[in-house]
Amino acid sequence: MTASPDPLSPVSCLLTFRLRNDVAIEDFGGRSLVLLAGALELREINAAARRLAGLLDGKRTVADIAAETGMPVGPVAAALLEMEQQGVVRRVVNWSKERREPMSEARYLADPDVSFRTEGDDGGLLYNAETDTLEVINPVAVEIWKHLSAPHTRAEVAAHLAEVCEGAAPEQVERDVAEFLDGMVQKGFIGVVEEPA
């Protein structure tokens, strides 16, 4: 899965991150372990990643952190986007869960605080603890959900789906994507990212 935006793009400089609520970091001598409570997983992170994690306050941008650490912006953005993929940090986005007219350029993002559970290949469950709402999703929706761990437009989601669901008619894929996104935005599971100016 490719993260978006490109770590080297100018937009990356303006991104802000924070640690996810269900994550704790413990330092042992020179090593750092991350506990992902939601997924019941332990991971080790290296010293550079640990340093970056310590600076995340949801306000500093990638550019701020790069300036503070003396590291180049590209590697900082890349490291944070990777930690995002691993479920360690979440992006702080200004997003709207309001229903709005479909906009081809709008970028959608799965609410990072929604807990996602899979049971085999049959589909999955999305649980929003904040609203105590549950959504059962089929395998195609699971694919979309995973893809939206980073912001994507409808067209990008449809293209991704067409790639993984071989043989599906493109119009049908586009319709399904639009229907899923609209429904999930309405239910507050997916938001529309308001890009930094």
Place this chain on the structure above:
Amino acid sequence: MTDPADTCDGLDEPAASAPAPDMPPDVPALKVFYLYLTAGCNLHCRHCWITPTFVQGKPVPAECLDLGRLKGAVAEGKPMGLSAAKLTGGEPMLHPQFREIADYLSSEGLELSLETNGTLLDRDLAVHLVRHTTLKRVAVSLDSPEEQEHDRFRGRPGAFREAVRGIRFLAEAGLPPQIIMSVYRGNLDRIEGLIELAMKLGASSVKFNPVTHSGRGEEIHRQGLGLDFDGHLALIRRIRGPLQDRYPIHLGAMVPPAMSTVKELLRYGGEGAGCHVRHILGILGTGEMALCGIGRSIPELCFGRLGQDRLREVWMTHPVLVRMREELKGPFPGVCGDCLHAGRCMTHCLAQNYEACGTLVAPSPLCAEAVRRGVFPATRRRQGTGGRGQGAGGNRL
């Protein structure tokens, strides 16, 4: 009738939560009466939860719901939101005024459902009910495609033929009924046969209910013929998986959602998932008001008597109802407090919970047993495994 939730509309028909215009906002609308028209039955089923009086011909008059009192209850109930009634029993058609009651409730605009053993239905009555009343759903019990087996189980020769005839009359009249199969180890191998028979008879669906410990069902369990936890789950998986894949007729079972697979949740949606007992009042043949129908066997869940007590007052102030409503607001006890489905499920069938552990708002027996055995799915717990599911590696704790 066989079990508290056999054909329970409380599980199948989500009731809108808006309060009735004439009710305080914190009191739920009273939407449905479960009318246990008579306590008597003309069969002697081995598993019946109600253990009705066995009646060779006529039911005991004192146990037949009085039409005058029923009219009073309907008049009081309509401003409280009453819009539907289920006719059940015992065998509801044993009530000497059965037809009159169905006509009266229809004239009041109440939507009707009926659960019956089907043996007393003739063509004329079926046509009348379908064409001239507000009857929308019927459930008929049938436990085997084999005549002798069904008759043995139902305790009377001829029960099978009469039930089958009743089902045909209903289907011909334009209201294909649901067939309810009470499942125990003695008829597990008859399930496919029963589904095929149901399709042949033109039934709308088949619902499977494992015989529980209540009423006469206890004897079946004492004989080792009841389904245990594993047997119950295996039955659910089989019905909702391969059998539903194979047969075009709708197959149902009552399952707490945490015990359903994702595939089943997708296939069946919220069907059979949450109980709407907050909007239901049982009225027994004696005129007693009760929690859905369980008060027939558990007197402490009776709330008063029509003709003596005001329906509105009972509904608004009876301590059992008030406490139940409070508890149903959550947080829920035991594993339900940690279950993703609790908001919708609300501890599933309260009547079954009460029979199992003496508490209405409690984990359903199936979920409680899953916890005891350590097989309650972690993915259904709020604090469960899951996270972002990105397939990332890492050491499991």
